[in-house]
Amino acid sequence: MSERVFGAGLKPREDPALLRGERQYTADIALPGTVHMEFLRSEHGHATIRGIDVTEAQAMPGVLRIVTGADLEGHLMPLPCIWVPGGVESHFPPHPYGLPGAGTALATGRVRFIGEPVAAVVAETRAQAADAARAIRVDYEVLPAVITPEQALADGAPQLHDAVPGNLNARWTCGDADGTEAALAEAEVVVKLDLHNRRTINSPLEPRAAVGDYDPLTGEYTLYATTQSPHNHRFLLSALVLGIPFNKLRVVAPEIGGSFGTKGYLYPDMPLVLFLAKELGRPVKWQDSREGLMCSTVQGRDHRQYASIAGTRDGKITALKCTSYANLGAYPSTIGPGVATALMGRSITGTYDIEHAFCEVFATFTNTVPLGAQRGSGRAEATFLIERLVDRFAATIGMDPAEVRRRNMVRPEQQPFDNRMGWLYDSGDYGAALERALEMAGYADREAAKRAARARGKLLGVGISTFVAVCGVGPSPRIAKEGMLGGSWESANIRVHPTGEVTLTIGVTGTGQSHETTFAQIVAQEFGVAVDSVQVLHSDTTKAPYGQGTYGSRSYSVGGPAVQIAARQVTDKMRLAAAHMFGVDDSAVVFRDGSVLVEGDPEKTKTFQDMAMALWYGWDLPPGMEPAIDVTTTFDPADFNYPYGAHIAVVEVDEVTGDVELVRYIAVNDVGPVGNPLVVDGQIEGSIVHGVGQALMEVAQYDQTGALLTANLDRYAIPRAADVPFFELDRMETPTPHNPLGAKGAGEAATVPTAAAVTNAVCDALAEFGVQHIDMPLTAETVWRAMNAATTSRSEAQ
Amino acid sequence: MTDPIPTSVDQKPVATQRPPSGMSLHFNGVRHMIPVDARTTVLDALREHLQLTGTKKGCDHGQCGACTVHINGRRVLACLSLAVAHTDDDIRTIEGVTPSDGALHPVQEAFLACDALQCGFCTPGQIMSAIALLDEIKTEQGPAARLSSDEIRERMSGNICRCGAYPNIVAAVTRAMAGQDGAR
Numbered sequence: 015m016s017e018r019v020f021g022a023g024l025k026p027r028e029d030p031a032l033l034r035g036e037r038q039y040t041a042d043i044a045l046p047g048t049v050h051m052e053f054l055r056s057e058h059g060h061a062t063i064r065g066i067d068v069t070e071a072q073a074m075p076g077v078l079r080i081v082t083g084a085d086l087e088g089h090l091m092p093l094p095c096i097w098v099p100g101g102v103e104s105h106f107p108p109h110p111y112g113l114p115g116a117g118t119a120l121a122t123g124r125v126r127f128i129g130e131p132v133a134a135v136v137a138e139t140r141a142q143a144a145d146a147a148r149a150i151r152v153d154y155e156v157l158p159a160v161i162t163p164e165q166a167l168a169d170g171a172p173q174l175h176d177a178v179p180g181n182l183n184a185r186w187t188c189g190d191a192d193g194t195e196a197a198l199a200e201a202e203v204v205v206k207l208d209l210h211n212r213r214t215i216n217s218p219l220e221p222r223a224a225v226g227d228y229d230p231l232t233g234e235y236t237l238y239a240t241t242q243s244p245h246n247h248r249f250l251l252s253a254l255v256l257g258i259p260f261n262k263l264r265v266v267a268p269e270i271g272g273s274f275g276t277k278g279y280l281y282p283d284m285p286l287v288l289f290l291a292k293e294l295g296r297p298v299k300w301q302d303s304r305e306g307l308m309c310s311t312v313q314g315r316d317h318r319q320y321a322s323i324a325g326t327r328d329g330k331i332t333a334l335k336c337t338s339y340a341n342l343g344a345y346p347s348t349i350g351p352g353v354a355t356a357l358m359g360r361s362i363t364g365t366y367d368i369e370h371a372f373c374e375v376f377a378t379f380t381n382t383v384p385l386g387a388q389r390g391s392g393r394a395e396a397t398f399l400i401e402r403l404v405d406r407f408a409a410t411i412g413m414d415p416a417e418v419r420r421r422n423m424v425r426p427e428q429q430p431f432d433n434r435m436g437w438l439y440d441s442g443d444y445g446a447a448l449e450r451a452l453e454m455a456g457y458a459d460r461e462a463a464k465r466a467a468r469a470r471g472k473l474l475g476v477g478i479s480t481f482v483a484v485c486g487v488g489p490s491p492r493i494a495k496e497g498m499l500g501g502s503w504e505s506a507n508i509r510v511h512p513t514g515e516v517t518l519t520i521g522v523t524g525t526g527q528s529h530e531t532t533f534a535q536i537v538a539q540e541f542g543v544a545v546d547s548v549q550v551l552h553s554d555t556t557k558a559p560y561g562q563g564t565y566g567s568r569s570y571s572v573g574g575p576a577v578q579i580a581a582r583q584v585t586d587k588m589r590l591a592a593a594h595m596f597g598v599d600d601s602a603v604v605f606r607d608g609s610v611l612v613e614g615d616p617e618k619t620k621t622f623q624d625m626a627m628a629l630w631y632g633w634d635l636p637p638g639m640e641p642a643i644d645v646t647t648t649f650d651p652a653d654f655n656y657p658y659g660a661h662i663a664v665v666e667v668d669e670v671t672g673d674v675e676l677v678r679y680i681a682v683n684d685v686g687p688v689g690n691p692l693v694v695d696g697q698i699e700g701s702i703v704h705g706v707g708q709a710l711m712e713v714a715q716y717d718q719t720g721a722l723l724t725a726n727l728d729r730y731a732i733p734r735a736a737d738v739p740f741f742e743l744d745r746m747e748t749p750t751p752h753n754p755l756g757a758k759g760a761g762e763a764a765t766v767p768t769a770a771a772v773t774n775a776v777c778d779a780l781a782e783f784g785v786q787h788i789d790m791p792l793t794a795e796t797v798w799r800a801m802n803a804a805t806t807s808r809s810e811a812q
Numbered sequence: 813m814t815d816p817i818p819t820s821v822d823q824k825p826v827a828t829q830r831p832p833s834g835m836s837l838h839f840n841g842v843r844h845m846i847p848v849d850a851r852t853t854v855l856d857a858l859r860e861h862l863q864l865t866g867t868k869k870g871c872d873h874g875q876c877g878a879c880t881v882h883i884n885g886r887r888v889l890a891c892l893s894l895a896v897a898h899t900d901d902d903i904r905t906i907e908g909v910t911p912s913d914g915a916l917h918p919v920q921e922a923f924l925a926c927d928a929l930q931c932g933f934c935t936p937g938q939i940m941s942a943i944a945l946l947d948e949i950k951t952e953q954g955p956a957a958r959l960s961s962d963e964i965r966e967r968m969s970g971n972i973c974r975c976g977a978y979p980n981i982v983a984a985v986t987r988a989m990a991g992q993d994g995a996r
């Protein structure tokens with residue numbers, strides 16, 4: 015085979031069936047005899063449950079079973095939280111196994127956010143279950159709610175959890191507190207910035223769903239669910255929630271309609287459909303609604319940050335300090351507390367070499383939906399902070415923001431670079447990415463562009479954001495140090511069939527990233543076989559080798575190397591078997607382009623298919639070699655990997671209405687060597703759209719009772735086709751030394767700098783009004799107000 | 813005691829229902845007798861009763877476009893359409909526009925060529941919307957009509973793609989439009 019399959023932009027093999035609407039998502043599953051579950055959700059942000067009366071509901075047509083929190087005691091343990099930020103005293107509601115608990119499946123005694131499930135109803139039809147849920151009477155005693163961390167930490171604030179004094183889950187710190195204070199005190203220039211990186215909702219287009227089934231003959235449960243971590247959820251649900259043997263639970267992730275982090279968490283519906291399926295002897299199906307998703311699926315961001323950056327007048331940044339108040343919501347979600355602390359705090363120095371940095375995070379509980387990952391989680395919040403600060407610093411010393419970045423970026427010869435906050439960056443030329451982006455954007459000509467826009471009544475702004483994002487979660491001992499309870503390796507199984515076709519089974523589960531295509535490409539490249547002859551299976555825990563889950567952009571950069579290593583074990587086995595058959599020393603045999611051969615001896619060559627058959631029969635193998643080809647490997651990376659890049663947004667702000675239009679977006683990214691550029695570009699474009707959403711329109715808003723005011727897609731705006739231009743992309747490909755593919759995370763990296771680039775652009779457009787910062791989302795109203803406030807205060811000052 | 817709160821399925825209370833009677837609906841050229849009641853939407857009739865699950869439910873409130881189908885050739889949100897109101901209409905879904913021989917509709921082909929999908933959840937709705945859009949412009953402006961990228965963006969804005977495949981969706985619709993009059 016001559017052309018390279020690895021690196022080719024093959025069309026995803028998943029696409030034709032997706033285009034026909036034929037692939038099965040969880041909500042499409044209809045097992046015979048299925049009954050339907052609906053939740054009654056809390057209508058109060060904070061209330062004591064005095065009583066629940068299900069009498070009327072129980073008598074309604076089709077109703078089979080109603081359960082409340084009390085019914086589950088002794089049957090379901092609380093959901094666990096598995097990321098307890100390392101190195102600090104943390105407070106969590108307890109789980110019986112001594113772990114922190116993330117709340118019970120149904121509220122017991124008290125509700126802590128609007129949307130928290132209080133009761134579950136199972137009926138013959140979904141409509142009957144919904145009707146009956148509405149007929150349940152709950153006697154609440156409403157308690158005062160706290161919505162923001164500041165409220166939660168105030169003296170005398172209402173308390174959410176008995177185990178958590180003062181609503182403070184943890185005060186987490188990292189970096190050099192004293193050195194940073196000293197550097198700030200001595201600095202020529204100190205610039206402060208207070209900002210609110212507001213709460214967002216991932217809102218994948220597919221709402222979550224779960225189907226539970228139980229086989230009384232074998233005692234086995236099956237869960238079909240929208241999960242991006244089926245193996246990990248199998249472990250957590252069986253051992254820590256249901257208390258059943260691991261091998262009595264099968265978890266299957268069907269097609270998943272986007273996730274962006276949210277579907278890696280445990281949710282109450284998962285154990286409940288299993289518990290109820292066993293009780294009722296029928297499959298139980300639950301489908302979330304959009305409103306349910308908005309008020310119960312983990313939300314993202316939500317840091318109030320108070321930061322200072324210090325440096326010299328000639329542009330050298332010397333210190334950075336951030337105090338952040340993170341809003342964890344009502345309960346610790348599966349990995350939420352780590353997202354809000356370590357993932358954010360260790361990332362605040364960005365692409366820069368800053369000698370003194372310090373970050374402290376007060377992670378607090380409030381009466382809001384639990385916090386979790388949003389595409390780019392933690393790193394996007396950190397990058398927004400540093401990239402806004404660099405722009406403010408540049409404006410203060412009167413230097414071009416590109417030049418300030420040049421003077422402070424980590425240089426390639428400094429790699430691997432210790433950012434002094436806990437990350438050891440791996441490889442790459444950050445400055446080169448910036449220069450490339452500046453060139454593509456025509457940065458040098460921006461003043462002319464501004465004048466031209468001005469003539470049309472538009473204020474043009476150009477915003478830069480660079481980024482480096484920790485990705486590819488692993489190795490296991492490293493995440494243990496971060497306080498994450500779990501392994502972070504991945505695995506792959508390769509079977510080569512007697513006829514030479516291949517089945518690859520992977521531990522990772524895709525949520526729309528075309529895994530079946532890109533992973534097949536790795537195998538086809540290694541074996542020199544047609545990519546179509548490689549079948550890829552995944553996402554069924556009884557069939558797939560273990561995996562830890564798709565999160566932190568780790569599928570390809572951790573799962574991919576496992577595939578490559580397994581493939582090389584296969585070719586090596588073929589080589590050794592061939593050497594025996596040829597009667598030569600194995601050092602004389604090579605595997606190349608789909609054949610085993612002895613260099614310079616054309617007689618001694620066998621194809622991949624020949625060897626597959628020979629190993630299948632096992633007639634003539636070297637002593638000790640096992641017949642057949644069935645190889646499973648695991649891979650735990652040497653360290654995280656660090657994709658990076660530079661993005662530039664060009665916006666036009668309407669000088670009358672404040673409306674912001676994103677007119678150009680330039681993105682140079684380095685995610686290491688790319689296995690399928692078509693797929694990677696899709697991920698990058700989608701990531702950018704996600705960041706543009708946060709910058710321009712997305713925000714989850716609560717009132718003081720804890721009601722989510724943005725619980726549907728009319729109130730919570732998501733970018734639509736008209737909101738984004740065609741993007742201008744370029745790529746660099748620097749391998750990470752931490753895995754044999756050299757691959758870095760690609761699924762979310764490009765979200766990380768986007769909101770900062772767009773906000774920097776808008777602030778640049780408004781510089782003449784004296785606008786220094788605007789909190790996202792930059793809606794027309796927000797921008798108009800900022801423009802006018804600045805104008806008013808200036809004219810008052812004159 | 814407080815009022816019962818709306819649950820996740822926003823449907824009318826059972827008391828207002830007529831006794832289930834069933835109705836006859838015309839899906840993809842075939843008549844089906846379906847035991848649905850008056851509050852059943854076209855979307856639920858498709859998904860729950862006919863197992864035609866290619867049409868997706870993203871919001872059930874007319875806000876995302878995932879459920880787009882054609883009713884008498886026009887794009888319509890199936891979640892906002894009551895089945896009872898369409899007993900005489902020709903309802904066509906993604907299953908109905910997909911050729912049965914394993915090939916793809918030209919608009920599906922264009923989406924494939926332009927990599928205009930990722931998770932695929934919005935995709936059936938995007939395809940149905942795009943097919944109808946091309947018909948709309950043909951009717952409005954004749955077979956040789958061409959829309960600019962901005963016009964396509966505007967007219968495809970009823971269909972959310974949270975995966976953010978918009979640039980490629982716009983490219984795919986442009987491609988399909990160019991291929992439509994045989995000029996490809």
Ligand code: FES
Nearest residue numbers: 871872874877891
């Ligand atoms: S499901 Fe109909 S528009 Fe969203």
Ligand code: FES
Nearest residue numbers: 930934973974975
């Ligand atoms: S492809 Fe996932 S929502 Fe469009």
